[in-house]
Amino acid sequence: MNQEEAKKRIDELSKELKQHNYNYYILSQPVISDLKFDEMLKELEKLEKEYPQFILPDSPTQQVGGDITKNFIQVKHKYPMLSLGNTYSEEEIREFDARIQKAIGSDYEYVCELKFDGLAISLTYENGRLIRAVTRGDGVMGDDVTANVKTIKSIPQKLNPGNYPAQFEIRGEIFMHKKTFERLNKQLRNTLIEQGVDEDKIEERLYKNPRNFASGSLKLQDSKEVAKRSLDAFLYFVYSDEPVAETHYESLKHAALWGFQVSDHFKLCKNLNEVMAFIKKYEQEREHLSYEIDGVVIKINNYNQQEDLGFTAKTPRWAISYKYKAETAITRLNQVSYQVGRTGAITPVANLKPVLLAGTTVKRASLYNADEMERLDLHEHDTVFVEKGGEIIPKIVGVDISKRDLFAKKIEYIKNCPECGSALIRKEGEVIHYCPNDSHCAPQLIGKIEHFISRKAMNIEGLGGETVAGLFNKGLIRSYADLYDLKPEQLIGLEFEIGTDIDGKRKKRSLQEKSVENIIKGLEASKAIPFERVLFALGIRMIGETVAKKLARKFGSIQLLMEASKDQIGDIYEIGDKIAEQLILFFSDAENRQIVHRLEQSGLQMQVVNDPDEIRSDKLVGKTFLVSGTFSMSRDELKKTIENNGGRNVGSISKSLDYLIAGDKMGPEKLKKALELNINMISEADFFKLLTNN
Ligand code: IVH
Numbered sequence: 001m002n003q004e005e006a007k008k009r010i011d012e013l014s015k016e017l018k019q020h021n022y023n024y025y026i027l028s029q030p031v032i033s034d035l036k037f038d039e040m041l042k043e044l045e046k047l048e049k050e051y052p053q054f055i056l057p058d059s060p061t062q063q064v065g066g067d068i069t070k071n072f073i074q075v076k077h078k079y080p081m082l083s084l085g086n087t088y089s090e091e092e093i094r095e096f097d098a099r100i101q102k103a104i105g106s107d108y109e110y111v112c113e114l115k116f117d118g119l120a121i122s123l124t125y126e127n128g129r130l131i132r133a134v135t136r137g138d139g140v141m142g143d144d145v146t147a148n149v150k151t152i153k154s155i156p157q158k159l160n161p162g163n164y165p166a167q168f169e170i171r172g173e174i175f176m177h178k179k180t181f182e183r184l185n186k187q188l189r190n191t192l193i194e195q196g197v198d199e200d201k202i203e204e205r206l207y208k209n210p211r212n213f214a215s216g217s218l219k220l221q222d223s224k225e226v227a228k229r230s231l232d233a234f235l236y237f238v239y240s241d242e243p244v245a246e247t248h249y250e251s252l253k254h255a256a257l258w259g260f261q262v263s264d265h266f267k268l269c270k271n272l273n274e275v276m277a278f279i280k281k282y283e284q285e286r287e288h289l290s291y292e293i294d295g296v297v298i299k300i301n302n303y304n305q306q307e308d309l310g311f312t313a314k315t316p317r318w319a320i321s322y323k324y325k326a327e328t329a330i331t332r333l334n335q336v337s338y339q340v341g342r343t344g345a346i347t348p349v350a351n352l353k354p355v356l357l358a359g360t361t362v363k364r365a366s367l368y369n370a371d372e373m374e375r376l377d378l379h380e381h382d383t384v385f386v387e388k389g390g391e392i393i394p395k396i397v398g399v400d401i402s403k404r405d406l407f408a409k410k411i412e413y414i415k416n417c418p419e420c421g422s423a424l425i426r427k428e429g430e431v432i433h434y435c436p437n438d439s440h441c442a443p444q445l446i447g448k449i450e451h452f453i454s455r456k457a458m459n460i461e462g463l464g465g466e467t468v469a470g471l472f473n474k475g476l477i478r479s480y481a482d483l484y485d486l487k488p489e490q491l492i493g494l495e496f497e498i499g500t501d502i503d504g505k506r507k508k509r510s511l512q513e514k515s516v517e518n519i520i521k522g523l524e525a526s527k528a529i530p531f532e533r534v535l536f537a538l539g540i541r542m543i544g545e546t547v548a549k550k551l552a553r554k555f556g557s558i559q560l561l562m563e564a565s566k567d568q569i570g571d572i573y574e575i576g577d578k579i580a581e582q583l584i585l586f587f588s589d590a591e592n593r594q595i596v597h598r599l600e601q602s603g604l605q606m607q608v609v610n611d612p613d614e615i616r617s618d619k620l621v622g623k624t625f626l627v628s629g630t631f632s633m634s635r636d637e638l639k640k641t642i643e644n645n646g647g648r649n650v651g652s653i654s655k656s657l658d659y660l661i662a663g664d665k666m667g668p669e670k671l672k673k674a675l676e677l678n679i680n681m682i683s684e685a686d687f688f689k690l691l692t693n694n
Pocket of ligand 1 (some may be wrong): 082083084085113114115116117118119121122172173236237297316320321327
């Protein structure tokens with residue numbers, strides 16, 4: 001490598017590592033594994049040693065990754081919060097041990113502890129009471145998250161009577177139990193589905209692992225929300241100006257007596273063999289723990305020896321961590337299948353010979369998209385490495401090519417939809433393939449109906465996903481418009497399959513009178529749901545709740561929205577061309593128009609109902625209005641709304657008029673005059689926007 005290349009690589013690595021630090025600490029959404037991060041960091045360290053002239057002043061090697069966010073008060077740590085050197089092999093541990101021996105001789109002991117996979121916290125106690133909790137931040141300054149930490153039950157706010165110093169700090173790790181993570185992530189998934197978030201975006205928005213969820217939770221602004229996240233904590237290091245004990249081991253025992261939750265899994269080790277035995281033991285046992293660990297921490301036990309060994313710029317010389325590799329298993333690929341989501345997004349899935357991994361049996365792994373399959377170069381019946389790292393769904397990390405049959409065929413990504421046979425499309429610059437047949441492809445149709453009935457949309461109580469799929473498969477519904485034609489006598493006693501139970505037996509459900517009554521009642525009640533939610537319920541791509549609200553306010557009715565041009569829609573603040581395109585596409589389909597028409601016939605709300613008495617404020621104080629033309633409400637009602645909100649109605653156009661609310665059939669004379677005087681002309685929808693905007 002020449003100088004120029006070295007500089008280029010140093011710049012590149014520094015930039016990438018900075019981004020990864022940001023992803024990890026600030027966004028709590030890392031995109032690469034710790035191992036990969038450490039490899040890059042080591043490469044950078046090596047290059048910087050060789051070419052110190054190119055070290056950037058803010059190089060990631062000179063800094064501890066930071067988690068400071070702007071929402072909390074920042075506090076300086078009394079004792080800097082350092083990180084630990086990472087090792088991945090027995091050999092590196094031996095090197096660490098050799099350095100210790102060289103520095104302090106051979107009379108020392110280690111304490112081995114678990115390396116909890118959470119986020120570091122520093123707690124300050126004064127006279128036995130918790131007074132402050134601060135995150136690691138950049139190691140020097142951290143965020144004051146005391147209010148949030150006080151919601152964690154295992155962190156004592158008042159200590160048991162004991163011989164603790166009047167003032168001390170204790171450090172530990174805040175984490176989320178695996179079970180809690182699964183429960184909360186499932187909840188989050190349901191909420192996102194209800195909000196109509198696209199399937200391919202849901203995976204991105206879920207937390208990747210308990211650590212990210214814990215870290216995201218601790219940074220919430222509302223402590224009541226934090227309390228719902230059931231966080232937990234282990235404490236592992238006491239800092240105090242007055243000595244608490246001579247050794248780390250003793251101080252851990254003391255801390256437990258004072259009321260802190262100290263893990264039971266720590267051990268005094270006299271030599272490296274004992275250290276290695278501890279590491280091996282927990283490599284096996286980690287899957288049975290209720291929380292995640294990512295390695296083992298090895299610390300010199302005696303405080304005086306710790307002091308003698310001291311620190312490097314970033315890490316103590318008396319401690320190191322051994323990191324476990326992400327858990328992997330080897331198994332065989334049976335087949336690749338393809339799932340079709342509500343929006344037509346295709347997800348390839350690897351069906352595997354069942355294998356035990358991190359405590360659960362893995363039968364399937366996500367292959368994400370065509371690019372990922374290409375990267376793996378998957379062939380039929382390949383032997384694959386499956387990893388359960390940060391991801392929720394296990395992932396295939398590689399293929400054992402040596403086990404590949406000589407004549408095995410390469411797996412080609414499908415060209416047609418597995419459900420309806422349509423040719424798949426992949427838009428330029430996107431990684432996902434779509435089935436474009438959104439009006440006939442079964443999973444897309446079922447998905448759309450499920451979205452339509454969901455809580456944030458039409459909120460049809462009594463109807464759930466399984467019933468919808470059942471009704472669809474029986475041929476009773478093909479679109480959400482069909483729901484409103486259902487008759488009780490068609491439904492009572494109807495039997496359909498609702499998946500399989502654990503033993504693979506098909507489960508059945510038959511609709512009883514009471515459920516049918518609830519379905520019909522729910523459908524009836526949904527006719528009062530306001531237009532903006534009906535619009536959201538239609539499930540038009542890119543039309544989420546907020547966009548639907550804006551469109552409803554702007555156009556006032558489905559009729560006007562359907563007649564609007566791409567420019568009229570795209571010009572709306574924060575809407576833009578892409579959304580406009582999707583709307584035009586949806587409404588240009590005759591079948592969609594027919595469905596909307598049928599919904600209207602069934603009595604659903606297809607226009608904004610402005611209740612003039614509903615809105616009262618002082619938002620229009622000092623403003624004058626002239627109302628001209630016809631509106632969705634009477635002119636008197638509109639004038640009353642103006643007055644209810646502090647505005648003044650005037651009878652004619654003058655230069656001092658603030659707004660002319662222009663309705664249909666406004667007189668040409670008025671229009672001419674308004675244009676001459678450059679009067680601000682607004683529509684009825686614009687007017688209601690004035691009232692509802694902050
Ligand atoms: S001791 C100066 N003990 O690992 C040493 N750290 O990479 C202070 N961690 O920031 C850390 N379990 O967040 C220590 N038993 C344990 C730990 C532990 C997890 C975390 C901690 C620290 C990071 C260092």
